[in-house]
Amino acid sequence: xxxxxxxxxxxxxxxxxxxxxxxxxVDRNGSASAxxxxxxxxxxxxxxx
Numbered sequence: 911x912x913x914x915x916x917x918x919x920x921x922x923x924x925x926x927x928x929x930x931x932x933x934x935x936v937d938r939n940g941s942a943s944a945x946x947x948x949x950x951x952x953x954x955x956x957x958x959x
Contacts, residue, residue, distance in 0.1 A: 913928060929954075
């Protein structure tokens with residue numbers, strides 16, 4: 911899998927600004943058709959706890 915940069919330090923999978931999740935799922939963020947990155951969201955996010 912290619913290296914994925916992630917700056918969301920609250921995520922369990924964040925390891926030194928890299929995503930360590932075994933799978934990454936990105937979905938649309940409430941729009942029927944995404945055109946810009948802010949119209950998407952990372953569904954893999956899991957809050958560190």
